[in-house]
Amino acid sequence: MPLRERKKTATRMALHEAALRLAVEHGLERITVEAIADAASVSRRTFSNYFAGKEEALLYGDHARMRTFLAHVRDRPAGEPPWEALTRAAERLYLDLGERDPRWVAQSRLLRGHPSLLERQAATYAALERDLATAVAARLPAGGSPLRARVTAAAFLSAWRAAVQVWLDQPPGTSLAELARDALGIAADRFE
Numbered sequence: 001m002p003l004r005e006r007k008k009t010a011t012r013m014a015l016h017e018a019a020l021r022l023a024v025e026h027g028l029e030r031i032t033v034e035a036i037a038d039a040a041s042v043s044r045r046t047f048s049n050y051f052a053g054k055e056e057a058l059l060y061g062d063h064a065r066m067r068t069f070l071a072h073v074r075d076r077p078a079g080e081p082p083w084e085a086l087t088r089a090a091e092r093l094y095l096d097l098g099e100r101d102p103r104w105v106a107q108s109r110l111l112r113g114h115p116s117l118l119e120r121q122a123a124t125y126a127a128l129e130r131d132l133a134t135a136v137a138a139r140l141p142a143g144g145s146p147l148r149a150r151v152t153a154a155a156f157l158s159a160w161r162a163a164v165q166v167w168l169d170q171p172p173g174t175s176l177a178e179l180a181r182d183a184l185g186i187a188a189d190r191f192e
Contacts, residue, residue: 008050011040011042011046011050012050012051012060013060014040014041014042015036015037015040015042015047015050015051015057015060016057016058016060016061017040018036018037018039018040018057019031019036019054019057019058019060020058020061020106020107020110021039022035022036022039023054023058023107023110024106024107024110028054028058028110028114028117031054032054033047033048033053033054036054036057055116055117055120056120058107058110058117059107059117059120059121059124061107062107062121062124063124065093065097066124066125066128068093068096069089069090069093069128070128070131070132070135072088072089072090072092072093073085073086073089073132073135074135075089076088076089078138078139080139081139082136082139082140082149082152083152083156083184083188085135085139086132086136086152086153086156086184087181087184087188090160090180090184091177091181094176094177094180095177097176105168108164108168109168125157125161128157129150129153129154129157130153132153132156132157133146133149133150133152133153133154134149135153136149136152136153137149155187156184156187158187159180159183159184159186159187160180160183160184162183163176163179163180163182163183163184164176164180166179166183167179167180
């Protein structure tokens with residue numbers, strides 16, 4: 001990645017981390033864009049160049065993880081069946097994530113209590129579902145149904161979200177990869 005892009009990514013991540021830290025410490029209602037910009041040592045204008053508002057800055061980590069997951073799906077061997085490609089890509093993402101990231105857990109718990117964040121997260125997942133359906137469609141035999149691709153993507157993401165929600169309520173040390181594998185196995189019976 002060129003230096004300019006690395007700097008942009010670093011600024012975006014600094015803003016995300018500042019937003020998350022402030023929201024966890026003070027509550028979403030009490031933080032402002034100005035406070036986030038100050039905490040990240042950038043101007044309000046710079047914040048606006050990266051995010052439309054504090055909610056978008058808070059959700060950037062999820063957005064980045066979803067983009068990484070989609071890239072992992074696209075990197076899978078072309079002849080691999082769709083559900084297997086999705087599952088293997090998710091396993092790779094779990095390896096990338098490593099142990100439970102306290103910031104991600106805090107963000108996910110924060111999402112549960114704020115409808116404005118849930119609404120934005122739902123829109124982000126809808127976009128991922130469309131992109132994932134396109135990746136699935138490319139793996140279906142010629143003449144494969146666009147509906148099948150969309151339902152497969154939606155079912156996969158639903159099982160994945162269910163595993164994450166259960167994982168967030170478990171004590172530290174519980175394996176997200178194992179819970180996800182179980183959830184995806186339940187759903188796989190219909191889509192393999």
